[in-house]
Amino acid sequence: MPIIKNLLELNKNWYLFLAVLWLFCITVASLVSVEIVKEVESGIEVSDKLVHGIFYFVNTVLFYCYYKKINLKRAISKVSLFSFAYGIIIELLQYVLPYERSFDLRDIIANLVGILIAIFLINFYLARRLR
Structure with a gap:
């Protein structure tokens, strides 16, 4: 898979840039008002928990x-x-900030599932590479 191989060979600083940019996107998507999210919805129904898993993966x-x-x-x-701590912090901020967002333990579990899948795939990729 040349795309994945090219992504895995980026300069270390690019990973940091992409990671911080991604984290910024997670933060904005998680903390903006629910009204803004409703205006942006595309009409495609996607599970909120799937989105959490993908974000943290x-x-x-x-x-x-x-x-x-x-x-x-x-x-x-x-x-x-x-990643896990950041997800918990975001959920706590949703609880205390007045943006019509709410704390949801299932979101934290979905974040954890995304993290665990990433760990599994990283280990799987590295095990195959070492063969």
Whole structure:
């Protein structure tokens, strides 16, 4: 898969740029008023939990690619803990900010599922690469 191979060979700074940009997008999408989200809806029904999983899957992969030069287990631990904590912080902000958003434990679980799938696929990719 040449696209994935090219993405995996980007300069380390590009990963950081993409990861921070992605994190900014997650933050904006998670904290804007519900009224704005309703105006932007495309008419395509997508599960909110699927979107959470994808957000945090991509977040975990991008930050892993930035930190991948350090010890593998340490990089995965660092990135997954950061992603999980960030998801909890976003949910807490939704609870306290007056933007008609609400805390949802299922969102945190969906974030965790996305993170775990990313960890599994990173480990699978690395295991295949080492063969």
